[in-house]
Amino acid sequence: MAENIATPTAAAVIELRGVGKIFRTASQSDRAVLEGVDLTLREGEIVAMLGKSGSGKSTLLRIMAGLVGADRGEVRFRGQRLAGTAEGIAMVFQSFALFPWLTVQQNVELGLEAQGVPRAERERRAEAAIDMIGLAGFNSALPRELSGGMRQRVGIARALVTEPDLLLMDEAFSALDVLTGETLRDEMLALWQSGRANIRSILIVSHNIEEAVMMADRIVILSSDPGRIRAEVPVALPRPRNRDSAQVRVLVDQIYALMTAPAAEARRPAPAREIGYRLPDADISQMEAILDLLCEAPFQGRADLPHLADEAGLTDDELLPACEALQLVQLVSIEAGDIAATDAGRAYYAAGPQQRKAIFGRQLLANVALAAHVRRELVASEAGEIGEEQVLEELEQSLKPAEAERVLSVAIGWGRYGEIFEYSYHSGMLTLPEDEGAGHGA
Numbered sequence: 001m002a003e004n005i006a007t008p009t010a011a012a013v014i015e016l017r018g019v020g021k022i023f024r025t026a027s028q029s030d031r032a033v034l035e036g037v038d039l040t041l042r043e044g045e046i047v048a049m050l051g052k053s054g055s056g057k058s059t060l061l062r063i064m065a066g067l068v069g070a071d072r073g074e075v076r077f078r079g080q081r082l083a084g085t086a087e088g089i090a091m092v093f094q095s096f097a098l099f100p101w102l103t104v105q106q107n108v109e110l111g112l113e114a115q116g117v118p119r120a121e122r123e124r125r126a127e128a129a130i131d132m133i134g135l136a137g138f139n140s141a142l143p144r145e146l147s148g149g150m151r152q153r154v155g156i157a158r159a160l161v162t163e164p165d166l167l168l169m170d171e172a173f174s175a176l177d178v179l180t181g182e183t184l185r186d187e188m189l190a191l192w193q194s195g196r197a198n199i200r201s202i203l204i205v206s207h208n209i210e211e212a213v214m215m216a217d218r219i220v221i222l223s224s225d226p227g228r229i230r231a232e233v234p235v236a237l238p239r240p241r242n243r244d245s246a247q248v249r250v251l252v253d254q255i256y257a258l259m260t261a262p263a264a265e266a267r268r269p270a271p272a273r274e275i276g277y278r279l280p281d282a283d284i285s286q287m288e289a290i291l292d293l294l295c296e297a298p299f300q301g302r303a304d305l306p307h308l309a310d311e312a313g314l315t316d317d318e319l320l321p322a323c324e325a326l327q328l329v330q331l332v333s334i335e336a337g338d339i340a341a342t343d344a345g346r347a348y349y350a351a352g353p354q355q356r357k358a359i360f361g362r363q364l365l366a367n368v369a370l371a372a373h374v375r376r377e378l379v380a381s382e383a384g385e386i387g388e389e390q391v392l393e394e395l396e397q398s399l400k401p402a403e404a405e406r407v408l409s410v411a412i413g414w415g416r417y418g419e420i421f422e423y424s425y426h427s428g429m430l431t432l433p434e435d436e437g438a439g440h441g442a
């Protein structure tokens with residue numbers, strides 16, 4: 001069966017337009033919990049939703065499941081206006097919500113009973129779902145005889161048995177211990193990729209940024225009071241994903257920054273404020289190629305990141321670090337999956353080679369602490385030079401030796417290009433650029 005792959009033009013599974021929800025509090029004053037939520041889930045995609053506690057994630061999921069109505073806007077499922085629960089939408093909750101007096105098999109069949117599926121078919125489909133989720137042999141067990149992880153498998157089987165188009169998972173892995181949660185999550189991904197469960201789209205609500213990055217094709221971040229979609233981050237990484245890979249770490253960092261920044265600040269990237277910041281492996285020519293492409297027609301300075309990725313013909317391994325680097329030096333800003341040239345970025349694009357270097361050097365000093373630090377040390381030194389070991393030692397206070405070397409070599413590449421310092425591979429010495437160094441300390 002075909003792998004699930006979402007394309008921007010894939011058919012919508014569910015569409016929310018201007019969805020709002022108001023709760024009346026005990027003091028009788030109305031409180032908007034959700035406001036103006038626009039969200040579309042397309043065929044073949046997993047979307048993760050992050051947001052602070054109380055931001056309205058569960059409420060939004062319940063609206064999508066048709067369990068509660070929206071006060072504003074509308075929800076369309078498969079093109080039809082959603083009014084109440086619908087066949088084709090299933091939900092998995094954090095608390096397993098199993099009936100303790102029913103067996104695994106009976107708990108799973110419940111979902112089908114509600115749909116009036118005849119008994120023999122119910123049995124057969126429940127067995128298949130139990131099998132699919134790795135509980136074969138436990139059909140006649142009672143929930144209390146199962147571990148937490150197995151109970152959640154029953155909860156998932158109960159959703160899968162209905163062969164839903166849309167699966168909504170509300171913190172489905174967070175009540176489990178870390179290892180069990182990860183195992184179940186990986187199995188869900190394998191199941192999704194195999195296409196066996198026939199699910200068209202999954203929405204995962206999570207508190208865990210890494211879980212979102214590991215699972216989703218796209219991450220939406222909900223703001224609080226009122227809850228609305230504040231940012232959208234595409235996760236264009238191939239699967240299976242390695243949680244220790246640089247790309248996953250970069251995204252986790254970015255999303256962390258987005259989620260921790262006050263709303264108005266959300267558009268600013270996390271600056272490389274500490275000298276030990278893990279600068280991304282991006283070379284200048286890739287950064288230039290992306291910025292040039294971005295500033296030219298048809299984009300004219302602003303693009304949808306995945307769209308730009310297509311045009312750039314760079315792999316994700318190249319594109320993400322280069323975009324992060326451009327963002328770090330603030331030649332671009334990245335927000336809601338859109339990349340836009342900053343004023344400095346536009347000036348860079350318009351400039352000739354020598355001027356480009358000067359702009360880059362300036363942006364580097366203003367935004368990348370390690371570059372500014374090396375430069376400061378050089379200016380303060382008698383001879384206008386320092387040994388690389390001195391810098392490595394400082395970096396090793398927060399980074400492993402190999403990582404410290406990598407980060408320094410990135411900074412050296414950028415610093416040489418921006419002509420804020422020089423480096424001799426021969427002696428391992430960092431120096432001020434020649435034309436500046438001449439008058440220094442001599």
Ligand SMILES: Nc1ncnc2c1ncn2[C@@H]1O[C@H](COP(=O)(O)OP(=O)(O)OP(=O)(O)O)[C@@H](O)[C@H]1O
Nearest residue numbers: 023024025033051052053054055056057058059060
């Ligand atoms: N039935 C209700 N009546 C009144 N207020 C409600 C009701 N349900 C939820 N709320 C309020 O709406 C807000 C959003 O709740 P919701 O459970 O959707 O948040 P959440 O993002 O899922 O939070 P968490 O991360 O803690 O699960 C909260 O302030 C909650 O107290």
Ligand SMILES: [Mg+2]
Nearest residue numbers: 057058059170
């Ligand atoms: Mg919740």
